[in-house]
């Protein structure tokens with residue numbers, strides 16, 4: 001397989017029903033919770049992408065048995081203190097920030113030294129945001145460079161509960177502290193800016209001692225000592241972050257429609273829907289239900305007549321953080337000027353995504369202005385790209401790759417987009433679904 005795609009034609013109108021793969025955040029959390037459970041957990045529709053496979057390989061290295069057969073994954077948990085491994089173990093989180101950051105919260109009581117490594121992109125990312133709060137519990141860390149990977153963690157047995165203010169809106173940071181808080185005698189309290197709440201919903205479903213007082217801008221989360229986690233039978237819903245590429249493909253087309261089946265529509269993840277609805281895209285949820293605390297629905301989208309520009313409220317940033325690249329494509333076709341602010345976190349993802357958005361929009365011929373945390377996009381409803389565009393060296397960021405594919409299919413031009421295998425990180429079937437839409 002060549003490692004780039006060539007796209008030379010816009011996609012024709014389509015009216016389709018599709019399914020996208022399992023949710024990445026929920027898949028990784030299911031693997032981690034199950035690795036601590038007493039007994040056999042089972043998941044169907046687990047996302048079989050590199051990030052989740054990295055999570056499975058990582059818990060295997062911690063001595064946990066895993067079996068995968070067709071669409072069913074079984075994890076044989078050995079209890080809340082069931083990890084078995086030698087001193088100086090190395091664990092590889094590959095490209096996954098969620099795995100790398102959450103696992104540290106599960107290792108706080110491990111008195112044997114563990115080294116955490118990752119790929120080139122993950123090694124550049126900020127791990128101080130995790131080691132700093134976890135140090136307050138009494139855990140020792142050594143970073144090879146100032147803030148990234150590799151790092152070394154050495155836990156302790158008598159962890160002290162902490163009070164921590166999490167003000168970035170980082171679910172990874174919040175979740176890591178929740179896992180650590182489960183190991184102390186007292187009560188750990190986190191004042192957390194709102195962010196995705198899958199970890200909290202797992203805790204509730206498992207009847208763990210977690211309480212939440214929900215305020216307008218933040219949550220006060222209390223977590224106490226956990227002794228036992230029951231095995232979890234779970235059917236992973238589809239990922240709204242993967243669905244979003246197809247929602248945007250329809251938003252940018254003329255007479256198309258799509259139904260994306262059984263997608264997780266947790267309100268802490270639906271920023272993309274709220275933003276696109278404000279921009280005039282017709283999006284409906286059908287067949288709504290609640291599954292183990294998580295809301296799920298079919299997402300139905302129709303092409304709009306006009307796209308409205310937006311001054312995007314920054315309280316939606318955390319809910320839409322993984323979708324901004326493609327939301328910016330919609331802004332590129334809007335009737336007017338769109339403005340997005342408070343987005344410094346976007347440059348701290350798998351690649352500096354705000355910088356990449358700016359570069360891609362410029363190449364497409366869209367007037368764009370950027371600071372280190374905001375972007376202003378001068379929309380052009382008649383935009384047609386007529387030149388050759390080459391996209392490479394983006395640290396294999398899966399979302400940069402998929403955004404460029406959607407741009408090529410929507411705006412035309414001749415695109416050569418490198419690092420096609422980056423889709424294996426989160427959405428291995430992405431290109432197959434695209435080619436099925438063309439049939």
Ligand code: S3P
Pocket residue numbers: 024025026097098169170171172173175195196321322345
């Ligand atoms: C995730 C949280 C977000 C998101 C990432 C997945 C999670 O990161 O960007 O893709 O599963 O908790 P932050 O928590 O760093 O914002």
